[in-house]
Amino acid sequence: MDGRSEAPVPGIELAPLAPPANLTAELVRRLAAEIRAGRLRPGDRLPTEQALMRQAGVSRTVVREAVAALRAEGLVLTRQGVGAFVADPSTRGHVRIDPGEMRSLNDVLQVIELRIALETEAAGLAAERRTPDAMERIAQAAAAFDKAVDAGENAVAQDLEFHRAIFAATSNGFFPRFLEFLGPMLIPRQTVRPYLEEPEARTAYLQRVREEHARIASAIAGGQPSAARNAMRRHLTASRDRYARIAERLAVNAGG
Structure with missing residues (x-):
C-alpha cells in the first residue's frame, strides 16, 4: 500500500447524528455510504476516533x-x-446482516434464535479450550457488567464484551468474526429501547442477567462443556422469552 494510505482523509465531514434508536447502525450506514460512493477509496484512512466522535x-x-x-x-x-483503512473491494465479504434490517421486535427474536444455536456451542467449546488469559478476559467482562448494573447503567457495551470474551475463548477465530458480524445488534435492549419496561423491571432483568452470566462463567471456568451449553441456552432463551412478551403486549395495545 502506498504512502497515501497513511494520511487522514480530509475530504469528508459528517454532520452530527440525530438520536435514532441505534446510533451505531446509523454511523455504520453513513460511513459505508461514503465508502461505496468512492469518497473514501481503498487504502484511505478513516477519520480518527476523536474526529468521528x-x-x-x-x-x-x-x-x-x-x-x-x-x-x-x-x-x-x-x-x-x-x-x-478502507479495504480493497476484492477482499470484501458479500454476506452480512444489515443493521437497518433490525426494524421490529420480530427481527430481534429471529436474531436471538440464531444466537441460541451458535452461542450455546461456543460456550461448550470455551469450556473445553479455555486458557488462563481467556478466563481472565471473561472474568473482567463479567465484573465490568456488574459494575455498570450497580451504577444504574444499561450495560450494553459490557454485555457485548462478555459474549465476545466467550467467543474468543473458543480458540476458533471464526466465532469472534461472526460476533462482530452481528455487532451491536447482539444486545436487544439497545435496539428496542423505546419498548422496554419501566426502570424497575429493567433493573430486575439486569440482575437476572448478572446471575446468568455468573453461571455461564463458572461452568466455563470449571471445564464443564455440557453445563456451559445449558447455562448459555437458558440465558438466551430467557432473553428471547422476555422480548416475545414485550412483542405480545405491544400487539395487544395496538389492537386497542
Missing part, C-alpha cells in the same frame, strides 16, 4: 462498535495503533 456527536463506544461492524462487513481493515 466530534463530527457525528457520538461516544467513543459508538465509534468503536461502528468500526468493528465495518470490519466485519469487510469494508475496512484495522491496524493496531494506526487506525482503520
Whole structure:
C-alpha cells in the first residue's frame, strides 16, 4: 500500500447524528455510504476516533462498535495503533446482516434464535479450550457488567464484551468474526429501547442477567462443556422469552 494510505482523509465531514434508536447502525450506514460512493477509496484512512466522535456527536463506544461492524462487513481493515483503512473491494465479504434490517421486535427474536444455536456451542467449546488469559478476559467482562448494573447503567457495551470474551475463548477465530458480524445488534435492549419496561423491571432483568452470566462463567471456568451449553441456552432463551412478551403486549395495545 502506498504512502497515501497513511494520511487522514480530509475530504469528508459528517454532520452530527440525530438520536435514532441505534446510533451505531446509523454511523455504520453513513460511513459505508461514503465508502461505496468512492469518497473514501481503498487504502484511505478513516477519520480518527476523536474526529468521528466530534463530527457525528457520538461516544467513543459508538465509534468503536461502528468500526468493528465495518470490519466485519469487510469494508475496512484495522491496524493496531494506526487506525482503520478502507479495504480493497476484492477482499470484501458479500454476506452480512444489515443493521437497518433490525426494524421490529420480530427481527430481534429471529436474531436471538440464531444466537441460541451458535452461542450455546461456543460456550461448550470455551469450556473445553479455555486458557488462563481467556478466563481472565471473561472474568473482567463479567465484573465490568456488574459494575455498570450497580451504577444504574444499561450495560450494553459490557454485555457485548462478555459474549465476545466467550467467543474468543473458543480458540476458533471464526466465532469472534461472526460476533462482530452481528455487532451491536447482539444486545436487544439497545435496539428496542423505546419498548422496554419501566426502570424497575429493567433493573430486575439486569440482575437476572448478572446471575446468568455468573453461571455461564463458572461452568466455563470449571471445564464443564455440557453445563456451559445449558447455562448459555437458558440465558438466551430467557432473553428471547422476555422480548416475545414485550412483542405480545405491544400487539395487544395496538389492537386497542
